[in-house]
Amino acid sequence: MIRLTRDAIDYHAMTEEVRRRDCGAIVLFLGTVRDLTGERITVALDYEAYPAMAEKKLAEIEAETRTRWPVGAIILEHRLGHLEVGDVSVAVAVSCPHRAQAFEACRYAIDRLKELVPIWKKENWSDGTTEWVHPGA
Numbered sequence: 498m499i500r501l502t503r504d505a506i507d508y509h510a511m512t513e514e515v516r517r518r519d520c521g522a523i524v525l526f527l528g529t530v531r532d533l534t535g536e537r538i539t540v541a542l543d544y545e546a547y548p549a550m551a552e553k554k555l556a557e558i559e560a561e562t563r564t565r566w567p568v569g570a571i572i573l574e575h576r577l578g579h580l581e582v583g584d585v586s587v588a589v590a591v592s593c594p595h596r597a598q599a600f601e602a603c604r605y606a607i608d609r610l611k612e613l614v615p616i617w618k619k620e621n622w623s624d625g626t627t628e629w630v631h632p633g634a
Contacts, residue, residue: 499555500574501548511572511590520569520592522599526607528587530580538623544577544586546616551575554614558606566602567593573606575616 498514512525530542555573562568569592576586589607593599618630 498570498572499552499559500572501546501551501555502574502576503578504576506574506576506585506588508585508588508590511574511588514572515570515590515592517569517592520594520599522594522596523590523592524596524599524603526587526589526603527585528607530582530584530586532582534620537620539582539620540623541582541621542580542586543619543621544575544580544616545619546575546577546614550615555610558609558613561609562591562602562606565605566591566598568602569593571602571606573610575610575614577616 508525508527512523515523530539532539559571559573562571572590574588576584580586587607587610589603589610591599591603591606593602620628620630
């Protein structure tokens with residue numbers, strides 16, 4: 498399952514959504530807005546996307562992940578809009594029969610998401626300046 502949302506990501510619900518009787522492992526990755534990027538103080542981030550293109554790439558990543566590991570369930574969710582420091586910006590939840598599979602599948606999914614999905618991030622710095630960062634950067 499893939500989702501783009503402007504609402505807070507409910508990672509507790511995501512964990513329950515991927516829970517399955519035939520899977521003994523659930524791995525959850527959360528990406529959060531941090532307050533320091535390099536030596537610059539971040540006060541907020543803004544995320545934008547072209548939804549049709551982003552959803553297509555997310556679906557491809559879900560399919561790729563399922564072909565490589567015995568995934569019971571997977572959710573890739575990315576938040577759009579204005580986010581404050583500490584907010585969850587992206588989440589991936591994966592269930593697999595065994596923990597090594599779940600860890601590998603989750604890492605693969607988030608790495609591919611960061612590499613391929615056309616979601617742009619604007620860094621808002623404490624000095625009032627901003628900078629757009631493009632996918633894969």
